[in-house]
Amino acid sequence: MTDDVMIDLQQVSKIYRGQRVPAVENVSMTIRRGEIVVLVGPSGCGKTTTMKMINRLIEPSSGRILLDGSDVATLDANALRRRIGYVIQQVGLFPHMTVATNVGLVPKMLGWDRRRIDERVDELLHLVGLDPGQFRNRLPRQLSGGQQQRVGVARALAADPPVMLMDEPFGATDPLTRDRLQNEFLRLQEKLRKTIVFVTHDFDEAIKMGTRIAVLGERSRIRQFDTPERLLANPADSTVARFIGAGASLKQLNLRRVAAIDWTEVPLVRVDESPTQVLRRLDEAKQSAVLTVDGEGRPLRWVTARALEPSQVTLDGVGDPVTVVDPQATLRDALDAMLAASSGSAVVVDDRGRYRGVLTIDDLMRAIHEMRTSQRESDRPVAEATHQRSAASNGAVVSDGRGRR
Amino acid sequence: MNFFEYLHSRRHLLLAQTLEHANIVVMSVALATVIGVLIGIATYRSPRARGMAMATAAAILTIPSFALLGLLITPFGLGYVPAMVALTLYALLPIIRNTVVGLSEVDPALTEAARGIGMGRLRSLTTVEIPLAWPVILAGIRVSTQMTMGIAAIAAYVGGPGLGNQIFSGLANLGGVNSLNMALVGTLGVIALAVVLDLILGLLGVLTRAGHRPRFAWRGRDRRLTAAGALAGAPPATATSPTTGGQR
Numbered sequence: 001m002t003d004d005v006m007i008d009l010q011q012v013s014k015i016y017r018g019q020r021v022p023a024v025e026n027v028s029m030t031i032r033r034g035e036i037v038v039l040v041g042p043s044g045c046g047k048t049t050t051m052k053m054i055n056r057l058i059e060p061s062s063g064r065i066l067l068d069g070s071d072v073a074t075l076d077a078n079a080l081r082r083r084i085g086y087v088i089q090q091v092g093l094f095p096h097m098t099v100a101t102n103v104g105l106v107p108k109m110l111g112w113d114r115r116r117i118d119e120r121v122d123e124l125l126h127l128v129g130l131d132p133g134q135f136r137n138r139l140p141r142q143l144s145g146g147q148q149q150r151v152g153v154a155r156a157l158a159a160d161p162p163v164m165l166m167d168e169p170f171g172a173t174d175p176l177t178r179d180r181l182q183n184e185f186l187r188l189q190e191k192l193r194k195t196i197v198f199v200t201h202d203f204d205e206a207i208k209m210g211t212r213i214a215v216l217g218e219r220s221r222i223r224q225f226d227t228p229e230r231l232l233a234n235p236a237d238s239t240v241a242r243f244i245g246a247g248a249s250l251k252q253l254n255l256r257r258v259a260a261i262d263w264t265e266v267p268l269v270r271v272d273e274s275p276t277q278v279l280r281r282l283d284e285a286k287q288s289a290v291l292t293v294d295g296e297g298r299p300l301r302w303v304t305a306r307a308l309e310p311s312q313v314t315l316d317g318v319g320d321p322v323t324v325v326d327p328q329a330t331l332r333d334a335l336d337a338m339l340a341a342s343s344g345s346a347v348v349v350d351d352r353g354r355y356r357g358v359l360t361i362d363d364l365m366r367a368i369h370e371m372r373t374s375q376r377e378s379d380r381p382v383a384e385a386t387h388q389r390s391a392a393s394n395g396a397v398v399s400d401g402r403g404r405r
Numbered sequence: 406m407n408f409f410e411y412l413h414s415r416r417h418l419l420l421a422q423t424l425e426h427a428n429i430v431v432m433s434v435a436l437a438t439v440i441g442v443l444i445g446i447a448t449y450r451s452p453r454a455r456g457m458a459m460a461t462a463a464a465i466l467t468i469p470s471f472a473l474l475g476l477l478i479t480p481f482g483l484g485y486v487p488a489m490v491a492l493t494l495y496a497l498l499p500i501i502r503n504t505v506v507g508l509s510e511v512d513p514a515l516t517e518a519a520r521g522i523g524m525g526r527l528r529s530l531t532t533v534e535i536p537l538a539w540p541v542i543l544a545g546i547r548v549s550t551q552m553t554m555g556i557a558a559i560a561a562y563v564g565g566p567g568l569g570n571q572i573f574s575g576l577a578n579l580g581g582v583n584s585l586n587m588a589l590v591g592t593l594g595v596i597a598l599a600v601v602l603d604l605i606l607g608l609l610g611v612l613t614r615a616g617h618r619p620r621f622a623w624r625g626r627d628r629r630l631t632a633a634g635a636l637a638g639a640p641p642a643t644a645t646s647p648t649t650g651g652q653r
Contacts, residue, residue: 082523092517094518
């Protein structure tokens with residue numbers, strides 16, 4: 001048990017000078033190694049204060065915080081912060097330094113030699129999906145908001161810290177970019193397995209990102225601390241229920257990812273093949289449409305038999321456009337994409353945009369049906385047992401997703 | 406003797422006095438920059454300390470230069486030292502004020518990010534805050550330079566060096582042969598010097614503008630390329646393609 005605990009808050013309180021009411025009152029919380037714990041609550045509830053006490057940007061007035069077993073108050077604050085990745089909403093890249101300098105700051109403070117820093121910077125830029133050759137010498141202002149936050153994440157990961165604190169990291173980006181950043185980050189976390197404390201006021205984001213979610217009330221008091229599944233199914237009190245908001249069942253679509261459910265296979269035709277090939281493939285598969293793909297296997301268009309005119313010699317530009325989704329996207333994202341395109345299906349693509357399968361409305365309905373059935377079973381009491389089970393099923397989701405790659 | 410004949414016949418003396426003038430201005434502004442930036446750093450976080458520092462500097466600036474120079478004769482005697490002290494005191498206000506303004510205009514998110522990734526107070530100041538405030542501080546230095554340029558001429562009154570000596574001799578021999586030439590050459594010399602120094606400081610501003618250093622970036626890259634080349638046992642940097650990332 002103790003071996004499993006990464007961060008342990010023990011009755012932590014914070015009273016700011018000159019104020020009678022504590023900003024944070026008596027918070028105790030255990031955060032396990034490798035999980036993403038999301039602190040979610042209304043603005044001003046003290047969630048950021050709670051987070052900042054972990055890396056001592058704010059010193060607690062009372063209580064103890066253990067990081068990997070040692071009391072953070074006994075450690076040198078700067079050394080402590082270099083071991084904890086820190087990402088904030090405003091990104092906070094230094095505008096007068098290049099991307100590479102920004103990312104290499106912590107390793108430099110830790111006294112790494114130049115070559116090791118350079119190599120690490122390139123590795124990290126690759127990791128967050130930015131081409132080092134193109135980006136390492138750019139200045140932050142030459143990047144888009146999404147790219148800046150990717151660099152922000154890379155900087156926080158620079159010295160490979162076991163723990164990361166993220167304060168509304170994707171809050172300042174537009175919904176589309178935010179969604180992409182969230183998916184990318186989850187994919188990253190699958191590899192990195194960091195212990196992450198994530199602050200947000202957006203409950204949907206909490207459901208999507210969190211292994212466990214702590215819903216905080218005033219003075220950062222924990223209203224409920226549980227997995228997203230349990231939280232949506234059994235809100236502890238009316239405040240939590242209000243905070244979850246309407247449409248809890250719809251929100252459950254946020255809990256499952258495209259990677260975790262079964263997809264449909266469709267016949268593929270390379271765009272440089274002949275139109276007759278389409279008809280043959282349709283016939284073989286007994287389907288109404290084939291997907292054209294380019295040389296790299298990236299989906300291009302849906303082609304039905306009707307779309308082909310007798311005189312057709314090339315498949316280039318024939319058919320209806322496709323909607324694509326990422327395997328890390330939630331079912332809700334996928335449903336959204338399908339509704340927006342009114343196509344009733346979305347092509348699942350990998351991170352290079354290559355075809356991996358097709359998600360249809362029927363696949364979604366089947367998954368929703370399964371979720372509702374299993375929900376009803378897990379709604380029995382004995383909190384701890386269910387807890388374990390949902391944690392286990394979480395693990396299954398992940399390995400399932402991996403198995404399909 | 407007309408103006409140009411005068412200029413020609415005294416060119417050695419005039420050149421020496423111009424250099425002396427430039428020297429005392431540069432020295433006192435440099436000293437004021439060190440003191441002013443330190444005072445700015447020490448006071449910018451506390452409104453009260455900041456107010457006191459600025460009020461004191463402003464008060465010094467209101468003392469007429471003749472009076473201040475006269476007062477400084479008692480402790481420092483005549484010559485270079487009292488002139489230097491007076492000029493430094495006058496140069497302080499714009500530098501302190503701009504340091505304070507520059508530092509307090511640094512985005513709080515950046516200072517928090519600096520702290521959050523483990524930079525101490527000093528490191529945050531030297532690597533983040535001062536570089537970001539530098540354009541504003543430099544603007545203060547330029548104002549101080551212009552201001553002390555004129556006041557330095559008056560420093561000749563206490564035996565200070567520089568073009569002020571031309572002006573004072575001209576005024577002392579009013580009606581004399583070269584009096585007008587002397588006053589004229591002193592005044593024009595100060596103006597010309599002021600323009601030249603301002604241009605130099607402007608150039609310094611361009612060269613040190615944050616994130617605008619192709620020269621430094623290039624050098625950093627070059628070193629990296631050489632290192633990568635040496636590591637791979639490859640021919641020197643010139644042979645390495647621009648996509649170093651893939652070559653590691």
